[in-house]
Amino acid sequence: MKDALNFTAYLIYLPAVIFLTWYVAHILFKNSRVFMNDIFGGKVDIALSTNKLFETGFYLLNLGCAFLVMDITYDIKDSRSLLEVLSAKLGGFSIYLGIMLFFNLYLFFRGRRIAKQKAKQAEALKSTGSLA
Amino acid sequence: MNILAYIIYFVLTYLITVQAGFIFYRNGKVYILRLLNGDEKLTDFINKMLLTGYYLLNLGHVAFSVHSWNTIESRMELVTIVTTLTGRIMLILAIIHFVNMTVIFLFSKYKKSIFSS
Secondary structure, X not given: OOOHHHHHHHHHHHXXXXXXXXXXXXXXXXXXXXXXXXXXXXXXXXXXXXXXXXXXXXXXXXXXXXXXXXXXOOOOOOHHHHHHHHHHHHHHHHHHHHHHHHHHHHHHHHHHHHHHHHHHHHHHHHHHHHHO | OHHHHHHHHHHHHHHHHHHHHHHHHHHHHHHHHHHOOOOXXXXXXXXXXXXXXXXXXXXXXXXXXXXXXXXXXXXXHHHHHHHHHHHHHHHHHHHHHXXXXXXXXXXXXXXXXXXXX
């Protein structure tokens, strides 16, 4: 069994990345509803839809990347190199997920800021209109 | 082994594509409805056309990509090729999805600028 250890590596890698992605997406999009509500000014249907669409895109993108880079091209010969390869792959994927997480957070904060600015402008316009 | 790989690959990609397409279909409706000022009939039509096109594109791509596979000799090769290609399909889906969202967002922005100025 020359390829036994490669197969073991895959068997560890796949559940690990699926669980990691699920966990991050779960946490992120459970809490992003508040942001979405702020961004869309309390229009619940469109806020929830946007949340769901972003969640699906997040899963597709990250799991797609994880599956695409899974391939280990050389034979793993002992348990030491198995550990090293696996930790490099999982660590790299964790860093990538973290960057995606912060990018998403940045998008949410930015959307919220813009929505607030727009609301302020609309209010200012209204008050000047009523003065004139 | 190749037949087994094809079966796993088709089932996996079919499930992912249909599931994701259904989510997009259900949640995208609100956007198109708002874009068309609540025209229900046209929205349903456009939404269904988008879904059909999406299915045709993706399932067609899945079926087409099978013709270039090499002979699979071990279970490791099977896992590798199925996972890599599934990952590729998922990435393509994600890119199409984000492009779609950007286009709808740009449309709504353009429309707003027409009506408010």
